[in-house]
Amino acid sequence: MNSAITIGLVVIGLCIVISVLFKKSVIDRKIAELNDLEDERAKAKIKAKEILERAEKEAQARGKEIELKAKEAVYYMKEEAEKEIKLAKNDLVQKESRLARKEETLDNKIEKLEVKAQELEKSAEDLEEKKQEISKLREAQEAELERISGLSKNDAKEMLISKLRDDLIHETAVAIREYEGKLEEEKDRISRRILSTSIGKASSEYVVDATVSVVNLPNDEMKGRIIGREGRNIRAIEALTGVDIIIDDTPEAVVLSSFDGVRREVARRAIEKLITDGRIHPGKIEEVVNKARKEIDKDILDAGEQALLELGIPGMHIEIIKTLGKLKYRTSYGQNVLTHSIEVAKLSANLAAEIGADTELAKRAGLLHDVGKVLEHDIEASHALIGGEFLKKFGEKQEVINAVMAHHNEVEFETVEAILVQAADAISASRPGARRETLSxxxxxxxxxxxxxxxxxxxxxxxxxxxxxxxxxxxxxxxxxxxxxxxxxxxxxxxxxxxxxxxxxxxxxxxxxxxxxxxxx
CATH class of the missing domain: 3.30.300 (GMP Synthetase; Chain A, domain 3)
Incomplete structure (x- = not known):
């Protein structure tokens, strides 16, 4: 066990030695690198010092060059300024010389004006004396003239004024004859051309309408059936239609009388249907009258739309179209008002085309100019004003409304088309046979x-x-x-x-x- 420990210690020692040696080699390598860096740094310092020295020399040289150029520029600028100053001084001297001459001239003129002013004052005094002399002479002459003529001043003045008035009347009459002659020739030529062209384009025939309608009967016995027991049938027809039925000695005919052409037409159609059907009693009469009224309403709308289609007028309110269609059953001096309105629209458009005005506006206003005649029995006013107010409710243009309201001179004309509508209305109404005039x-x-x-x-x-x-x-x-x-x-x-x-x-x-x-x- 001790040997193992020994070996372990040896191994650890060896490891430590190896580690120390490795670190020493690393440190040596780092020291070498640092030495190399120090060498390079020294070299860089030397090189930088050389660059700085070279830059300083170049800067000194460049500065001297710039200084020389600046001195040259200052010299040239000074020289130019001196030249300009010299020219300005010369110019100033010349102006001072001119001003001096002008002052001298003005002084001379002022002296002359003073002399003339003195002369004018003297002349004014002389003039006043002469005026007084003339006034005295005039008074003397007037007195002498009054003595010679035996007339006072006022009498002579009246005589002279009378003579001048007579001469003026004569000259006026001569001028009237001369200018009217020329105007008549030119006016007639232009008017004939415009009117003949316009009327020719809008030529139409008239069937003069009456204010009564005649219903033909198959026989005279039908009169009794129309009257009915104790007159109940005829009373029912008159009550439902608002039309007077005249049954007289006229063979096989009854007469319907009403100021309203629509009512008269409703009654005429209802009676014809009753005659065809054969059943005539109050219940059937009411049914037939309502049916005839619906047919008339449709015919009225068709008549209005047909008028717009014939004239090529788009975009009109349905109520205006219906009212326009009612003109088919309205007459004026025996003239059918819808036919008259269509012709006025054509004439207005043709006249507008001849003089370069708005043809569409003239046509529209011409068609609508008498629309108030359908409404005038309900309102106490002129049909022109009624028509204008009616059109205003349904969004018609102001130009159209003015033409409608002005065509009888009840309001001022605002457009030339309004004047053309009035002219076209007069042309249509004054055609031979177009209208009938009552005896009264x-x-x-x-x-x-x-x-x-x-x-x-x-x-x-x-x-x-x-x-x-x-x-x-x-x-x-x-x-x-x-x-x-x-x-x-x-x-x-x-x-x-x-x-x-x-x-x-x-x-x-x-x-x-x-x-x-x-x-x-």
Whole structure:
């Protein structure tokens, strides 16, 4: 056991020795490396010192070079500045010289102005003296003229003014004749071209509608069946349709009378269906009337849509279309209002195209211009204003609304298309045979024409002729001169335009030794 311990101690000793030797070799190697590093460090220091010395030398050389360049630049800049200063001094000297000359010139001018001012003061005094002399001479001349002429100053002034007034009237009449002649030629040429083109494009035929409808019966016995026992059938029809049924001695016919064309058409269709069916009693009458009313509602909508389709107008509210369709059963002076509205739309569009205006706006406004006629029996107002308010509720453009409301001059025109709608309305209404005029309205128009003519001084008599298309005025030649007659013709025509409504135009003829003619349009 002791030997084993000995061996173990020996082995441990050997291990320690080996470890020490290994560490010594490692330390020696590290020392060698450190020595090498020290050598390299020394070399690096030497090399760095050489680089620093070389850099210092180069820096000194570079600095000297920069210093030399800077000195050269400063020298050149100094030289340039001296040149500029010299030029500025020369320029300043020249300006001072010019200013001195100008001051001298101004001093001379001021002296001259002072002399002229003194002369003007003297002239003003002389002028005032001359004015006084002239005033005295004028007073003397006026006194002498009054003595020679036997007229006072005021009398002479009135005579002169009267003479000037007569000359002015003469010149005015001559100017009116000259300019109106030229204007008439040009106006007639342009108007004929535009209107003939527009009317030709929109030509249509009219069937003058009446305010009554006639229902033909198969025999006179049918009248009794329509009346019914104790009149119950005819009362039922009148109550349901709102139409007066006139049964007289006319053979095989009954007459339906109503201001509302829609109601009249409903009654006409209902009676025709009842006659065809043969069963006529209050229950059946109510059924047939309701059926006819539905058919009419559909026809009204179809008529409105057909008008839009014919004119190519898109995008309109359904209520406006229905109201427009009702115009099919509305007449004005015997003229069908829907047919009239369609023609006005075409004429408006054609007139707008001729002058370069908005054709679509003119067409739309022309179609809708009389839409208020369907509503006017429910509201106390003009159909133009009613129509405009109705269109406003359903979102129509302001330009369309203004054209509708202005076509009878009840509001101001806002667009040229509104004026074209009014013109197209007048053209359509004034066509020969397009409208019928009641006797009372016709006689009233003739009386108004004659009253306007006789209201002027110097008129002896007046006569409305040519169905109210011409007014002939006979004047007193002692009171009205030829020149004044020309002016009177224009004044009469203007008053007719301002105070009356009429289709077409009225010719005003003043009769004296000569005749002066004017047209109210």
């Amino acid at each position: 309205a016709y006689l009233k128009r003739l009386e108004s024409l004659e009253e306007i003519a006789t209201s002027f001084d110097g008129v002896e008599s007046s006569y409305a002729i040519q169905a109210g298309r011409e007014i002939r005025i006979i004047i007193n030649p002692e009171v009205i001169s030829d020149d004044a007659a020309t002016k009177m013709a224009r004044d009469v025509a203007k008053r007719i335009e301002d105070t009356m409504q009429y289709p077409g135009q009225i010719k005003v003829t003043i009769m004296r030794e000569t005749r002066a003619v004017e047209y109210a349009k």
